[in-house]
Amino acid sequence: MGTSTAYGGPGGGTPLIPSWLGSGSGSEPDTGQDEGPPPNSDDPPAPPAKPPIPKSADSQRFSGARNNFTRFAGSGGNDRASLGRAVSRYVSTSSGGARQAAQRMGASRGAGARLLGFLSDANTRGMREALREFNLESMAGRPISEVFVALADHICPGASTVDEGIAREAYIETIIDLAGEGLAGLDTFTPEQMDTVFELYATHAIEARICNDIGTKVVTMPSNAQVAHQVEKQLRDFIRGAVDDALTRARESTPNMTQDQVLAFVDSVYESAFSILQSLGDAEAEQ
Template identity: 75%
Template sequence: MGTSTAYGGPGGGTPLVPSWLGDADGGSPPASPAAGDEPDGDGVAPGDGAAPPPAPNRPAIPAVADPQRFSGARNSFTRFAGSGGTDRASLGRAVSRYVSTSAGGARQAAQRMGASRGSGARLLGFLADAQARGVREALRSLDLESLAGRPITEVFVGLADYICPGAGTVDEGIAREAYIETIIELTTEGLTDLSTFTPDQMQTVFELYATHAIEARICNDIGTKAVTMPTDAQAAHRVEAQLRDFIRGGVSDALTRARAESPNLTPERIQSFVDTVYESAFAILQSLGQAEADL
């Protein structure tokens, strides 16, 4: 929520993972048709009558998803918001239904975080480089050495176009919004000196970023215009805070697990580490949400 600009959420027929989103590595090109299977003049492959494969360099059109898949999560979140943040069962049900039904499971939910996964990897990569070689050298490698010695918020603002390139799509907008929200929270978390960051402080920065990214993704997918927030400012703040804290708990658990499995994070493994954290976080959120709903 935060500084986000509300939009009505995706249409019910929007594919679970849009074709333009892709994976962080860009995906693999479609295979060329085997010899003898080229389509005839009508575009139909000869032989057993099966549909021809997608044309080279043209992504397959994703199947249309269930048009009602967002309704359960929206209804539950509306009940939670209407309670002013007291109906924890509806919060849990909303998040659990979002992952399991709206997004199609933890793996597909993570895939929907396309730009945020890439931005998260760049953020974590920069922090690791700054810790290994020093802030000045890490900034110099990005032609941003002039930021060395500046307050941490100025450094992070200066890194914005590197961490979050582009903001033309909703997905890219979510990534940039999450990064801005992270910058705002740096000082409140006691993160003021980038040159003395510990591994735990690096985790905190990435935890903040992933939390804001997932929150923005859920709110945009559910459709903030379709959810009526309390008119009382304190109640509305309580709703936002509880949703964010709930998501952060899942992200924190996912990060702890990932760090235990990959204690030595090399530059080559950062993207896969980030992808694992997002998928694990959604799986944990689904389980935590269901547990809240069952109380």
């Protein structure tokens, strides 16, 4: 669905939250607890604890979302009820609820936080000072699309896994969208423009996550390119509406976000967006 990271979808027995996802931010808190006995202890050191193996999930948990999305795609985008059921079942059944769906965003959480942190810094201190943090102050005054390309390895530092590929592809799609949003020529951001950029990123990241989980090689898309594009656009617009509502709610609860709050803010947007998507999907399915 517009991403180069598409694959056949995870196996049904794949854990709801794969152990390799983590936070994607590299900023997991230190518990402050000692590892093993004190240096002078006579007891032999305990062997390091092995990480728990995640339990396998329902092997059929993706089938409902896949089948309904196939029906939606086969209708050329006309069967909105099937789109609603596909998205709702993805959140509720495939992912195990909005919170776990947000946790599955993995690297897109960290990348989203780094992007939003940069935008917030640029809004507060100015673009040149924000870029100075990355030794890119010479890019100040350049079109924002060029600035974002230069920042790509800082915002999305890896691309060796599907999860990291989703984060980077969403970032690239966001850069492409800047011109259509009237943001390509900016050298600074208003709070509203900052939110628009993050909204674009979160929308692309969620779309790519859903499509990779459902398995775009399993879903049959229309052979007509124009019809296929319409199917993709409807899904993206559906997701963006939820992200917009989630971002509005998050801003109301955290109007003055600090850099230390960025990751928690991003997590709240993702979780709220998935919750809204499930509700919107249920409403579409009932019409």
